[in-house]
Amino acid sequence: MMQQHTTSLDIETPGSGLHEVTARIRDWTAKAGVQTGLLTIFCQHTSCSLLIQENAAPAARRDLETYFARIAPEDATRYEHDDEGPDDMPAHLRAALTQVQLSIPVMEGSLALGRWQGIYLFEHRRRPQARTLALHLLGK
Amino acid sequence: MMQQHTTSLDIETPGSGLHEVTARIRDWTAKAGVQTGLLTIFCQHTSCSLLIQENAAPAARRDLETYFARIAPEDATRYEHDDEGPDDMPAHLRAALTQVQLSIPVMEGSLALGRWQGIYLFEHRRRPQARTLALHLLGK
Amino acid sequence: MMQQHTTSLDIETPGSGLHEVTARIRDWTAKAGVQTGLLTIFCQHTSCSLLIQENAAPAARRDLETYFARIAPEDATRYEHDDEGPDDMPAHLRAALTQVQLSIPVMEGSLALGRWQGIYLFEHRRRPQARTLALHLLGK
Numbered sequence: 001m002m003q004q005h006t007t008s009l010d011i012e013t014p015g016s017g018l019h020e021v022t023a024r025i026r027d028w029t030a031k032a033g034v035q036t037g038l039l040t041i042f043c044q045h046t047s048c049s050l051l052i053q054e055n056a057a058p059a060a061r062r063d064l065e066t067y068f069a070r071i072a073p074e075d076a077t078r079y080e081h082d083d084e085g086p087d088d089m090p091a092h093l094r095a096a097l098t099q100v101q102l103s104i105p106v107m108e109g110s111l112a113l114g115r116w117q118g119i120y121l122f123e124h125r126r127r128p129q130a131r132t133l134a135l136h137l138l139g140k
Numbered sequence: 141m142m143q144q145h146t147t148s149l150d151i152e153t154p155g156s157g158l159h160e161v162t163a164r165i166r167d168w169t170a171k172a173g174v175q176t177g178l179l180t181i182f183c184q185h186t187s188c189s190l191l192i193q194e195n196a197a198p199a200a201r202r203d204l205e206t207y208f209a210r211i212a213p214e215d216a217t218r219y220e221h222d223d224e225g226p227d228d229m230p231a232h233l234r235a236a237l238t239q240v241q242l243s244i245p246v247m248e249g250s251l252a253l254g255r256w257q258g259i260y261l262f263e264h265r266r267r268p269q270a271r272t273l274a275l276h277l278l279g280k
Numbered sequence: 281m282m283q284q285h286t287t288s289l290d291i292e293t294p295g296s297g298l299h300e301v302t303a304r305i306r307d308w309t310a311k312a313g314v315q316t317g318l319l320t321i322f323c324q325h326t327s328c329s330l331l332i333q334e335n336a337a338p339a340a341r342r343d344l345e346t347y348f349a350r351i352a353p354e355d356a357t358r359y360e361h362d363d364e365g366p367d368d369m370p371a372h373l374r375a376a377l378t379q380v381q382l383s384i385p386v387m388e389g390s391l392a393l394g395r396w397q398g399i400y401l402f403e404h405r406r407r408p409q410a411r412t413l414a415l416h417l418l419g420k
Contacts, residue, residue, distance in 0.1 A: 002142050002282050004176050004279065006247050036284050038320055038416055040178055040243050044254030046194045052380045054326045054372055059361035063369050064376060071211065071351065081199035089203050092194055096204060100192045100257075101243055103320050103381055105416035107286050112414040114324030117380075134252040136178055136245035138278070138418070139284065142282050144316050144419065146387050180318055180383050184394030186334045211351065221339035229343050232334055236344060240332045240397075241383055274392040276318055276385035278418070 005032040005137040013123035013131055016087075018051065018061045021133070022119045026111055029137060037106040037139015041119070044132050047091035048123045049098040055118030068094045068124075091124035098122055106139055145172040145277040153263035153271055156227075158191065158201045161273070162259045166251055169277060177246040177279015181259070184272050187231035188263045189238040195258030208234045208264075231264035238262055246279055285312040285417040293403035293411055296367075298331065298341045301413070302399045306391055309417060317386040317419015321399070324412050327371035328403045329378040335398030348374045348404075371404035378402055386419055 007028060013019055029039055043050050054060040072093035076082065079089035102119070105112040113119075121131060147168060153159055169179055183190050194200040212233035216222065219229040242259070245252040253259075261271060287308060293299055309319055323330050334340040352373035356362065359369040382399070385392040393399075403409060 002284075004142075006176060006245060036286060036416075038178075038318075038418060040245055042243075042245050042252055044252065044257065046192070046254070046256055051376055052326070053376060057361050057363060059363075060369065060372055063359045063361050064372065067352070067373050067376075072207070079203045081197050081203050083197060083199075089200065092200055092204065093207050096191055096193060096207075097237060097377060099380075100239075103243055103322075103383055105286060105320055105322050105414050107414065107416075112322055112324065112416075114326070114412070116326055117324065132254070134245050134247065136176075136247075136252075138178060144282075146316060146385060178318075180385055182383075182385050182392055184392065184397065186332070186394070186396055212347070219343045221337050221343050223337060223339075229340065232340055232344065233347050236331055236333060236347075237377060240379075243383055272394070274385050274387065276316075276387075276392075278318060 002140050007135050009133040009135055011121055011131045013129050015128055016123050016126050017065050018120040018122055020118050021121050025119055029111060032137050034106050034137060034139035035109050037137055038103055039106055040103045040136040042101045042134040044134055046095055047125050048121060048131055049095040049100060050102050051098050051120045051122045052102060052117050053120060054116055056116055087126045094124045142280050147275050149273040149275055151261055151271045153269050155268055156263050156266050157205050158260040158262055160258050161261050165259055168275060169251060172277050174246050174277060174279035175249050177277055178243055179246055179251060180243045180276045182241045182274040184274055186235055187265050188261060188271055189235040189240060190242050191238050191260045191262045192242060192257050193260060194256055196256055227266045234264045282420050287415050289413040289415055291401055291411045293409045295408055296403050296406050297345050298400040298402055300398050301401050305399055308415060309391060312417050314386050314417060314419035315389050317417055318383055319386055320383045320416040322381045322414040324414055326375055327405050328401060328411055329375040329380060330382050331378050331400045331402045332382060332397050333400060334396055336396055367406045374404045
């Protein structure tokens with residue numbers, strides 16, 4: 001019989017950059033004991049986001065961070081909105097360019113991630129933040 | 141017992157920009173009476189898109205609109221495709237950079253949106269358009 | 281009664297660019313015989329991605345390819361990561377800017393795609409690649 005599981009995953013980010021959350025999400029999914037299903041990860045914030053990317057080469061992650069800092073730079077002269085500081089508006093832009101939500105099939109009891117795929121919380125604010133991901137798993 | 145609900149949401153956009161649809165989507169979801177589930181919003185167009193963003197500061201929305209107009213500008217010299225006018229190809233590009241689909245968990249009878257998150261239809265064409273979002277809700 | 285269907289779709293890409301997969305995905309979905317449901321497409325790679333875009337004008341697809349080549353260009357001086365060649369890091373960036381996953385409602389036995397929407401595998405590597413999409417369909 002089809003079942004649903006939900007939880008909130010609290011994540012303390014140490015500052016801007018890609019923070020891997022694959023293991024925590026895989027562990028929670030495994031515990032639910034679902035063989036076939038669909039896992040949805042939903043980021044409840046507008047200044048951090050989700051990204052599935054290369055999990056092997058740290059240089060690839062650094063290039064990703066540098067790239068998003070370049071296409072949506074901190075620059076006080078560009079933005080009207082700066083209530084929370086100069087890193088706030090670029091954070092919203094970098095979040096808009098990436099993902100607020102990811103759904104990953106569960107097959108044979110495991111997330112159907114490719115061999116080189118890791119799940120990352122992409123923190124776009126400079127300072128440490130307390131973040132929450134809502135998880136929803138459906139299956140049997 | 142798990143149930144499915146579907147509808148088509150018609151939206152008249154007054155021109156380019158971020159148009160909030162949170163209340164309409166929340167109301168439809170609430171009426172379905174689902175306690176735990178997954179709501180999927182699917183945009184049936186290629187020149188407008190979906191975005192979850194900051195719902196408090198109008199300046200943040202203006203900066204988002206300005207940003208996407210800058211990274212995917214109207215510029216006849218850049219694009220081969222202009223069958224529907226100079227705002228058509230940039231519209232496809234801005235749609236490609238944002239979302240055609242969003243899935244949001246339903247927990248305790250409500251969409252699991254963060255406090256500052258609003259759901260927006262991002263119209264990329266200049267003139268008013270008739271748009272349709274397909275909604276699918278699964279849960280119980 | 282709610283059912284789940286899963287498969288892996290193997291796709292040989294001939295090189296970089298947008299490769300339409302709508303017919304293959306529509307055919308598999310139709311065979312499952314689901315009237316109402318949710319189809320999820322998950323790309324198991326980090327150097328190609330998914331995009332729903334205009335299916336009528338080839339010029340629009342060429343402009344999309346040109347655009348992503350321009351905003352995330354090949355340029356050895358920009359990137360630290362080049363283990364797999366100069367087209368590798370731009371491929372990760374173009375994948376990060378588009379989609380790793382798409383969920384599409386099924387209504388009245390068909391994918392709820394808009395009239396002008398096609399589903400594309402966006403290959404970002406230059407050489408032919410063997411790619412896999414994980415498909416998950418839920419419904420009845």
